[in-house]
Amino acid sequence: MIAHPARHQPQKHAHLRHPAAGETTLYLVRHGRTASNVQRLLHGITDIPLDPYGLNQANLVAHRIAEGPPVDAILTSPLSRALTTARIIGERIGLEPIAIPELIEMDFGELEGSTIEQLLEMHPDLAERLFDLDDLDLTWPNGESRRGFDDRVLAAFLGILETYANHSVVVVAHGGVIGTLLNRIQGRSPADPAAFDVLNCSVTHVHVSRDATTLHLRNDVVHLENLVEIIEDELDDQCV
Numbered sequence: 001m002i003a004h005p006a007r008h009q010p011q012k013h014a015h016l017r018h019p020a021a022g023e024t025t026l027y028l029v030r031h032g033r034t035a036s037n038v039q040r041l042l043h044g045i046t047d048i049p050l051d052p053y054g055l056n057q058a059n060l061v062a063h064r065i066a067e068g069p070p071v072d073a074i075l076t077s078p079l080s081r082a083l084t085t086a087r088i089i090g091e092r093i094g095l096e097p098i099a100i101p102e103l104i105e106m107d108f109g110e111l112e113g114s115t116i117e118q119l120l121e122m123h124p125d126l127a128e129r130l131f132d133l134d135d136l137d138l139t140w141p142n143g144e145s146r147r148g149f150d151d152r153v154l155a156a157f158l159g160i161l162e163t164y165a166n167h168s169v170v171v172v173a174h175g176g177v178i179g180t181l182l183n184r185i186q187g188r189s190p191a192d193p194a195a196f197d198v199l200n201c202s203v204t205h206v207h208v209s210r211d212a213t214t215l216h217l218r219n220d221v222v223h224l225e226n227l228v229e230i231i232e233d234e235l236d237d238q239c240v
Contacts, residue, residue, distance in 0.1 A: 010216045011186075011214070012212045012214045012215075013185050013186055013212055013213050013214075013215065014211065014212045015184060015187040015213070016184055016208060016212075017210055017211060017212060018161055018165070018209055018210050019158050019162050020161060020165040021210040022209075023165070023166055023208065023210070024166070024167060024168075024169065024207070025167075025205070025206075025207050025208075026169055026171055026206050026208065027065065027068075027071065027168070027169070027170045027203060027205055028171050028173065028206065029061055029085065029089070029171070029201060029202070029203055029204075030173065030174065030178055030198045030202055031054070031058075031077075031079075031081040031082040031085040031173070031174065031200065032051075032054030032055060032056075032058040032061075032081065032084070032085050032200050032201050033050065033051055033053050033057060033201075034048045034050055034051055034054055034081050035048065036113075037054075037200060040116065041115060042108045042111050042113065042115070042116075043108075043112060043113055044105040044112060044143075044144075044174075044176070045079070045104055045105060045106075045108075045112065046112050046113060047079050047081075048079075048080070048081055049081060050080075050081050050084050050085065054085075054200060055084075057200055057201035057224060058084065058085040058088040060201065060223050060224055060226075060227060061085070061089065061203065061224075062089040062091070062092040062093075063092065063223065064203065064223035065170060065203075066089075066092045069168065070168070071093065072164065072167040072168055072169060073095065073098060073164060074086050074089055074090050074093075074095050074096075074097040074169070074171075074172065075097070075098050075099075075100050075103070075160060075169060075170070075171045076097045076172040076173070077099070077100065077103040077105070077177070078099040078101055078103075079104055082103070082172045082173055082174065083097065083099065085172050086170075089172065097172070102152055102153070103153075103156055103174075103177055104174070105173075105174035105176050105177060106140070106143070106144050106149045106176045107143040107144040108143050108144075109141045109142035109143020109144070110140070110142050111141060123141065126138070126140075126141075130191075133192055134189065134191075135191070136150070136190065138191075146190060147190075149176070149180065150184075153177050153181055153184075154180075154181075154184055157181055175196060175198040178198045179195040179196035179197075179198055182195040182215075185206065185215060186215075197219065198219055199219055201221065201223075201224060202219045202220055202221045203220050203221075203223070204218050204219055204220070205218075205220075
């Protein structure tokens with residue numbers, strides 16, 4: 001059985017408030033697994049597809065969304081790993097995903113496709129700066145800065161909140177995007193690693209009002225508990 005984060009009482013934070021003085025419910029879903037996730041490669045803006053395991057994850061999170069409260073829209077990063085996940089969810093609940101370019105993952109520049117070991121070897125100064133959570137001017141070589149990424153993600157979600165005031169929305173994005181938003185909600189540094197443990201096809205449920213943001217559920221993957229059994233059944237079918 002897959003371990004998943006324990007569920008807690010809802011947590012209210014006043015660091016992020018609704019810009020339109022309305023209320024919006026967000027179901028944040030990280031895309032399904034990719035080969036790059038398995039190999040632990042720094043692929044941000046590179047368009048990597050879901051692997052077979054990731055497709056199974058997407059089907060299971062789609063079933064979970066379909067079994068939950070109704071939603072009014074599905075928004076997604078245009079990168080295929082997120083767009084495919086969103087389309088699988090959309091097919092289940094009868095909604096066409098809307099791509100939001102500002103929801104793409106961080107641009108790692110010259111280090112796109114590198115491993116952490118290669119980062120340490122090629123850019124030791126940059127690697128050292130990664131541990132300084134106040135260094136928002138850290139910039140990936142020919143890529144994006146921490147500050148620029150945080151500003152982009154915040155602007156994207158403020159736009160979503162304004163457009164979808166008094167609606168419920170599924171947002172399919174990337175670990176960095178969701179983690180950055182969670183840091184904003186909880187009042188931490190945009191670079192704080194505490195929020196970047198976002199699991200593939202996890203569900204994070206937040207409700208943004210004029211007074212505060214309530215975090216109802218974070219990084220939950222209870223719907224993926226039977227994934228190993230599903231894959232085993234598929235392998236058995238292939239052997240027949």
